[in-house]
Amino acid sequence: MSFETRSLAELTGHDAFIRRHNGPDTDDVTVMLATLGESTIDSLINKTLPASIRLQGELSLEGPRGEHETLAYLKRLAGQNRVFKSYIGMGYYNTLMPPVIVRNVLENPGWYTAYTPYQPEIAQGRLEGLLNFQQVVMDLTGMALANASLLDEATAAAEAMALCKRANRKAKSMAFFVADDVFPQTLDVLRTRADYLGFELIVDAPERLEAYDVFGALLQHPGRQGEVRDYTALIDTAHGRNIMVAIAADIMSLVVLKSPGEMGADIVLGSAQRFGVPMGFGGPHAAYFAVTDELKRMMPGRVIGVSKDSRGNPALRMAMQTREQHIRREKATSNICTAQALLANLAGFYAVYHGAEGLRSIATRIHRLTTILAEGLGRQGATRVNTHFFDTLTLAGLDLDTVRGRALTEQINLRYGNDGTISISLDETTTAADVATLFDVLLGVEHGQTVAELDRLVVAEARQGIPATLERKSEFLIHPTFRRYRSETEMLRYLKRLENKDLSLTHAMIPLGSCTMKLNATSEMIPVTWPEFANIHPFAPDEQVAGYRQMIEELSHFLIEITGYDAISMQPNSGAQGEYAGLVAIRRYQHAADEGHRDICLIPSSAHGTNPASAAMAQMRVVVVECDTKGNIDITDLRDKAEQHREQLSAIMLTYPSTHGVFEENIREACEIVHANGGQVYIDGANMNAQVGLCRPGDYGGDVSHLNLHKTFCIPHGGGGPGMGPIGVKAHLAPYLPNHCVTPQAGLEATSSAVSSAAFGSASILPISWAYIKMMGARGLREATQLAILNANYIAKRLEGHYSVLYKGANGTVAHECILDIRPIKATSGISEEDIAKRLMDYGFHAPTMSFPVAGTLMVEPTESESRYELDRFCDAMIAIREEIRHIEHGEWTPDNNPLVLAPHTQADICSEEWTRPYTREQAAFPSDAVKASKLWPAVNRVDNVYGDRNLICSCPSIDAYRD
Structure with missing residues (x-):
């Protein structure tokens, strides 16, 4: 044999994980660069990223580690945790997840790699699971409507407080009552939210509620010390005084206790953790939230509803899809942008199983x-x-x-x-x-x-x-779904039937711009179910969690190096929570410096809707900065508004690369303008996956950023959650990061109250990001970023001449995503971005992001994990769809009878006796060779959103429906 020239590290396989995480191989990269007319990937990056912010040299991280080596090291860390028998309670309990659910849902990429069900025709499985969860909550709480989960019990309580205020128009008070036996971590989060909503918190014994003039009250059931009370008379008296009442209830206790709805509660909330979900040192866990019928249009979060499809058959969808921050922006009362979908499904299946x-x-x-x-x-x-x-x-x-x-x-x-x-x-x-x-x-x-x-x-x-x-007298879970699957065989088949209705990363790339659906490697996921991580109470003594602490400390060090910041808080358990925590840190810092009057937040018009919503929740006044014709921040408008509001300027919220998918050349200047006028710079980390190893927000002007670990750092989306949104800050903001009253952290202000129930948020999924960074190393992370940018530019180039890319950088390139402008196509054919999205299902793909950040567009993000084969398959599908549109433009197909407006096509369509369409059944369902080789059938035809909004049904079908 010839002498091997590869290094010992290469022979050992330390970089094998990099090759498996990144989709394009060396030959792919060569072909793609040639398509772009580039000689090297560095030349592409030099065109794309401003030289003024480029990182000089490599990140100071260890080299890549192999999967087995990484897992062995992490196992040693896990072994430092001591799994004691926990009787601490306070909202966290040991539980037993049925093995059939562990293996077939929690550990199954068919469930954990799917995204939020924005395209319901290929998401009917997880939608049914979430509808089950809503039904469980409604039955046990005795309430009219429940949502599809919130982040944790404490933040759900904060949402309840805000809902009480906006719904209670009769009460003029700005005070909110909290029973003195509410869990302390819940009160901690309420203090943070109340501070910036202008509410006074009154804490006293429940029976003292009648002594106060308040707009709402929160009661704990059972209380912190275990006392169970019948609150019926107290709630009746409160209602007589125009006080709304929310109850935080233990979901397991409601199986045997009188429901809060029967007591007259307006809102019921809590954690579904003890329905089979491990404690995990604090999360992730699905919070539940239920309301009376009168409050259904004001309830925060996502609601799954029953509608019908174009054939008139029942079909599920996300009802009331306000994601209200996108509509109300700075007038929003909530910045919720995610849920705990995977955890809600686990809890719902636990109820189905039992x-x-x-x-x-x-x-x-x-x-x-x-x-x-x-x-x-x-x-x-x-x-x-x-x-x-x-x-x-x-x-x-x-x-x-x-x-x-x-x-x-x-x-x-x-x-x-x-x-x-x-x-x-x-x-x-x-x-x-x-x-x-x-x-x-x-x-x-x-x-x-x-x-x-x-x-x-x-x-x-x-x-x-x-x-x-x-004692509970009322029945619950009487629907056939909760009675049918008693044997493991039947439960297994039910879970598989639901999984088969959904598109996930196991089927195809999910090219959602702004959402980053990259590989969630198996080796990253394995530690999540290790008992040393899964079975730890979040309030366990420090000496029992040395392994957790070291892993979190190492991950914090990684993220500090990657971002250029000085400190990290792992507490926020979603991206939107990270935004909020970052703005709160700014406000606390300014208040301590006697600059609490600074309350103006500058936000570009292109910003993600959570930005203005988070600013509003931090009691900031939003001033919009305009964008120029190329989609960049209008630097003149920014300078004018920063100077105009110089005395009140608190912060600017920037997204980089921009929400338009471009590395703006003037980012450093924008930061300097804000600093010169006394403000702080918040850089939204949603697009950090285009920066890792190439530039660092802490270097070019950022004071604080949140990081979406569920995007950039590989935590799976789980059908719409979990997420993690830790924040990095410069040293001057570090003392004002969120603390925690039960497990206070050294170096933080004692008065810096919490933003989440647990000190480290959803700690049990942090090993995923830790393992990803460990196995990629500095070089692997940089290469991943480079390939993400290459893949996006390759797609933009291949679609050139078929679709126009709306925004490009100074040198004609895009960042990690590109926006396709469908408006000219609609003008000539009547075909909308939604029609293209639905037709893509027939080709086996999830749609790109529709109409964000610009109406009438599709935002495509391929990620670094997709191979050239998959990119070409997607591009071929998009090009074929463009050719189909030309048939309409040329009059060969009518605007109301063509494969786009009638998409997606189901088995019912293809098997129907009559076929009066001007295209063949094969063109409808098997439009490409790739689809013929492997077909995912949409479970339903196009869902009627208008019907669903007008006929709001958010519970499981009645028994009569099953009889029919």
């Missing part, structure tokens, strides 16, 4: 064991603080140090109050043996009682902690 009877068994067993524990402790003279309970007991009078020592010996975590109390929350995983151990820990080993004896006593004397007036 059904009402299974859930009753679980909840009843939890309560029975809690009752046994209460009875045994009471017989030994222990003092219980809460009279009634579901799963939580709070004890007084015990020696904390002694109990804590015994608990640590048994590897048990209890909750120790500052007032000397000890709280114990039982859960689905608790056994009789666990209760026996708890007796030993709490009382010592000489207590002389057995669980079996106590169980017989409890049953014989009908003892329980729930008063008769609070």
Whole structure:
């Protein structure tokens, strides 16, 4: 054999992951560069990226590591975590995800790589899963309508507070009441939101509500110490005084407790975590949010509704698709742009798997064991603080140090109050043996009682902690979906049927501009389900989470180096939350410098709608900066407005590369203008995947940026969530990053209240981004960015002459995405961007982003993970569709009878006895050789959005529908 010239690192396979993450190989790159008329990829980058901001040299990160080496190292870190038996509670509980759901949903790329169901015809599976989730929430809460999830319980409570204010037109008060037994992390987030909405928070005992003039109230059910109360009379009195009431309710307790809807609540919210989703050191978990019928048009978040398709058949869609920040912008009351779709589906499938009877068994067993524990402790003279309970007991009078020592010996975590109390929350995983151990820990080993004896006593004397007036009498989960799938075989087939209705990255590239659907590598996903990461309570003592802390510290170091910032907060658990946290840090910094009067936020007219919405939530006044004819910021208008508002200027929110898909040449000058006029620069990190390894926002003028880990750093989109939006800041803003009242962080202002329920947001998915960066290394990250830019320019070039690219940079290139202008085509043919989007389904593709940031356009982003084969397949489809449009332009097909306006085509279309269309069935359903080789059939025909809006149905079909 000839002598190998490759390095030892290459032979070891350290760079193998880079080759597998990046789609184009060396031959592909050569062909693509030739198509663009470029000799090297560096020449393309030099044309695309302003020289003034280019990073000199490589990022200071380790070289790439192999997959097995990386996983072995991460396993060692995970081994530093100590997985104690947790009875801490406070909204987080051990639970058991059914293995059939673990394997076929959580660990299945057919579920976790799909995107938000904006194209419902190829998303009916996850839409049905989310509709199930809504039905579960509606049934258990007793409310008229639920959304398809929010981020976590605390932020859901903040949304409830805001909803109370905007819906309660009778109340003139600016005060909001919070019961003193609400979870502390929820109160922490409420403080942040209230500060910038101008609300006063009043915290007192629930029964004291009538003493205050407030517009709304938040109650906890059960309370922090475990007390369960019937709030019916209190809510009735509140309504009589024009006070709206929200209840944060434990979803498992609602299986056996009277529903908040029956008590008269206006809003019910909480976490669905204990429906099978691991604690994961804080997330991700689906929050639920339910309202009365009167509030349905004002509810934040996404709602899944039942409509019909063009054949009149039932079809699901995202109803009330306001994503209100895009419509109301600076007048928005919420900046919600994502949900926890994957986690909501997991929780919904947990309910499908168990059904009402299974859930009753679980909840009843939890309560029975809690009752046994209460009875045994009471017989030994222990003092219980809460009279009634579901799963939580709070004890007084015990020696904390002694109990804590015994608990640590048994590897048990209890909750120790500052007032000397000890709280114990039982859960689905608790056994009789666990209760026996708890007796030993709490009382010592000489207590002389057995669980079996106590169980017989409890049953014989009908003892329980729930008063008769609070027992649940109403039925729930009576729909056939929750009764049908009792065997694992049937459950498996149901999950597979739903998966088969959806397009994901397992089928094709998803060219959504601004959304970055890149590879979510299997090796990155594996650690998520490791028990050392999955089964850790977010409030576990520091000494038990050394592995988590080191992994987060290493990831923070990576991101600091990549962005050029000085500090990172991992707390925000979505991109929009990151925006908000970044603006709050600016406002806190300015307030501390006696510049709290600065409240003007400059935002380009092209900005993503969450930008002005986040600014409004931070109590900023938005001033729009215009764009020039090339889509760039009008630098003269920026300078004029910055100088005009010099005394009040707080910040500017920039997206780079711009939302128009261009590296603007004057980005550094724009930052300097704002700084010169006393403002801070917020650079939206949504397009950071076009910068990694090439430039750093902290170098060219940014003071703060959020990073979408679910875009740039490979956390999967999960059908619409989870996401993570950590923020990087310069040193002067670092003390004002969000802190956390339960797990305070060193170096942060104690008064910097939280933006999320857990200190590190959705911590259990952080290993994904950590592993991606570790395996790519500095060179791999840079190459990924270069290839993302190459792929976008290749698509723009191949589509040249068929579609016009709306915006290009100074040298005629685009960044990592390009905007195709469909308006000229519509003028000559009547075909819209939506028609092209639906026709793409027949070719086996998800549509690009429609009408954002410019109406009548398609924004295409290929990412670096797509091969030239896939790029060509997409381009061939787009070119073929353009040829179809020419048939309309030439009068060969009429505007109302052609394969675009009648797309997508389903099996029902192709199998119909009559065919009166001017194109063949083969042209309809098999328009390319690639589709003939592998066909994903749209589950329904084009969905009627207007009908769905006018006939709002957001629950599972009735039993009569199943009979029909």
